[in-house]
Amino acid sequence: MLVVTTACNLDCAYCYEGGGNGQGEMMDLDTALRALDLVAASNQPFHVQLTGGEPLLAGELVFRILEYIRNNNLPATTAIQTNGVLLDHQTARRLHSFGTAVGVSVDGLPAIQEQLRGQGAATWKALAMLDSERVPFSVTTVLSSRNTRDLSTLGMALHSMPAASAIGLDLLVQKGSAAAKIGVQPPDAVTIRSGVTRLLATLDVLNAQRSRPLILRERQTVLKALGRDEARPYCQACTGSSLAVTPRGELYPCTQTLGDARFHLGTLDHPRLSGTALPDGRLPKREECAGCGLQGRCPGDCPSRLHYNGADGAGLVCALYRTICDYCLYKGEIPS
Structure with a gap:
């Protein structure tokens, strides 16, 4: 997981990194390439997740990384997780040309997205653009008390986009902004049962009409x-085969542990990889x-x-x- 920047153009209500304000650190190309070389030294296939912050704030670095992987025939698959606001037709085509999987963080229809993350209209415009370019994309949804009841409407909206391939559900992480418990709370078990059951039933009906579910x-x-x-x-972090790299070259088992001294694994210059496995x-x-x-x-x-x-x-x-x-x-x- 390459955290190419800690800057973000949104300020999600529950950001486990503490919230975005447009400020943050940018990874330089040398740090990114040293991280890739460290992992590639195993001569085993690996996966590269480009993340942030908002990784497209470091868009040119993202493509320099993808070019390096391709030009050096590294045995790597690639993916990017974005809020979509900065996506445009050219960026979508370039990502697709590298075979990079695109994941977009979407918590609901534009009004809900606006409440929880901001710029809801821009994110949904990006989804429509990806669909028009026939670039497959998945959606990751953070479950909270504000959106879990409405998961079925998200499913219905994505059904209209043939390029939409998958929905993933994440529970709130009680760290950063979410730990402050201001404004947004986790859903309760009853809400999860009702909201997820309706989503499952909705997808079953809609998938009968789709060529790809x-x-x-x-x-x-x-x-x-x-x-x-x-x-x-x-997951891979449980087996010691996952590594998150910050813009400064600091190492952690995964992005959710960034900045937590209890999980610090050293730096690219002085890695301590013997303790990479989480429970x-x-x-x-x-x-x-x-x-x-x-x-x-x-x-x-x-x-x-x-x-x-x-x-x-x-x-x-x-x-x-x-x-x-x-x-x-x-x-x-x-x-x-």
């Missing part, structure tokens, strides 16, 4: 877990686990999110997975 990422996660005999680590992300056992179809094989959660959110956060993750699991089993979606 609009995938809910967490549904795929649950179905994979149902097909296993035991739980597995939640496995398994949820603590709860009474609600009894009778759950995922018992013993639960996907778990992002370990850094569990760290910052504590027991209450684990309960909300449980509600999310249990809702999807119950729905899939009711629909007969049991992996062979």
